Amino acid sequence: MSVALDIFPLPQKSEDERLAAVERYDILDTPREPAFDRIAALVRLVFGVETSIVSMIDAHRQWYKASEGTPLTEVPISETFCRYAMTGPEPMIVPDASQDERFRDSPHVTAERGVRFYASVPLTTEDGHNIGTICAIDSHPRQFSGRELEIFRELARVAMSEMELRRLATTDGLTGISTRRAFKEDAEKYVALARRHRSQLSAIAFDIDRFKVINDTYGHAAGDAVLKAVTKAVEPILRQSDIFGRLGGEEFGVILPDADGNAAMVVAEKLRHALLQLSFPGSRPPLTVAASFGVATFDPSADTYDSLMLKADEALYEAKRSGRNKSMPWSGATLATTRQVERRRVLKAGKLVFNDRRSVIDCTVRALWEDGAEVQLSNSADVPDELTLEIPSSNFKWDGKVAIRRPNSLELSFG
Structure with a gap:
């Protein structure tokens, strides 16, 4: 069981302000981007290290915007060295982690070819908040010269400029x-x-099925080619008034003005069939693309943008669970979304408490409403159905139940 740590020795209000700065950049869980990939590549090339990372840090994890030399995309904050680098403005250099009392017992150090050299520079906003780090990591001890340290600082400044x-x-x-x-x-x-005109509006959320398999089998360049091909296949089907955006790595959204649920389902099916027709000559084995679609219709008396997209996402999740390569309308069957509640998007540090307070897990609170919350965490599998959510900065505490469980997030119902 993961147990929460006092991650940052800062006043809790300062941590709230730091998380507000993280939210301002709206970068968590966004796709790979060449600018940040190049920074990670430069760190590895310039310093001759095995692993480089450009990361953001929220309340429960270090999330990798770009990395080289590691298959991971995020780690729980309790396991990352970077939590120590977040407490001040200066770089942190660890010549040999096996000789450092903070890290020598870490499984990342004791493992075969474990971490020895570690260096990181915080990514600091203009108003002084550390929102992430860039890291250089190697399995051999080494020193960092003054010149290398200055280059490292400059790369961090480049990352913030990007x-x-x-x-x-x-x-x-x-x-x-x-x-x-x-x-x-x-x-x-x-x-x-x-809402003003009581007019029709629908949303589609779709996600390329088994995209990780495509990247693992054919490489990231092929994955990028698939994303471009999907975009080109979708655009001709949509009207000029429709909005089309990339919401995550392989996740897309469409807004359809003046379209009811039936019309939106017709569009979703057209898009789904168009993607099935994509071909990539020369790929071995032959590369095919399929996607799952969720459709939701706007309720002017209850919905916001966030709740509308949440409903589309719920329908998408149901399409995935029922076999993928399907279009599903939102059924209104889930507790948190069938009730007319106004969700307030937040980014706050929270704790999930259970087992008579013997178990405490760090989480990031992403939304709150009158009698519920959405939280993100590293793994929801070990969380029981009944628990307490605490937000220390606000002295809030709610006893609740798990209404919706996903691998890395929970929706909670209070009372």
Whole structure:
């Protein structure tokens, strides 16, 4: 069982402000991007290390925006060395982790070819919040010269500059369609119009099936080619008034103004069949693409943009569970989304407490409403159906039950 640690020795209000800065950049769980891949490649090339990482850190994990030399995409914050680098502005250099009392007993150190050299620089915003790190890691002890340290600092500044540029961008660099932030901004305008005029509006969320297998089998270049091909296949089917965006690695969203549920299902099926027709000559074995689709219709008396997309995502999740390569309408069967509640998007540090307080797991609270919450965590498998959610910064505590369980997130119902 994972047990929470006091990750950052900072006042809890400072941690709230840091997480607000993380949220401001809207980068968690976004796709790979060439600018950050290049920074990770440079760290590995310039310093001759085995592993390099550009990461963001929320309340429960270190998430890798870019990395080389590791198959991991995130680690629980209790297991990462970078939690120590987040407490100040200076780089942290560990010449030999096996000789450092903070790390020598870590399984990352004691493993065969475990970590020896570790260096990281915090990624610091202009208003002084550490939102992530860049890291250089090797299985052999070594030192860092003053010149290397200055180069490392400059690479961290480059990473922050790229994040600032990314924050202002509206177009996804790989596919040319809307970024997640731009998609949301445009969609919220349509949602406001639909509420004001009581007009029809629907949303589609879709996800390429078994995309990880494509990347593992054919390589990331092939995966990028698939994403571009999917985008080109989808765009001709949509109207000019529709909004199309890339929401995650292989996740996409569509907003359909003036479309009811039946019309949206017709569009989803057209898109699904179009993707099945894609071919990639020369791929061995032959590469095919399928996707799962979720469809939801806007309720002007209850829905926000977030709740509408949540319903589409619920339908998508059901399509995945029932066999993939399907289009599913939202059924309204889940507890947290059938009730007319207004979700407030947040990013706060939380703790899941159970087993008479003998078990405490760090989590990131992503949404709150009157009698429920959505939380992210590293693994939900060991969490019981009844627990307590605590938000230390607000002195809030709720006893609740798990309403919806996903591998890395939970929706909780209070009372």
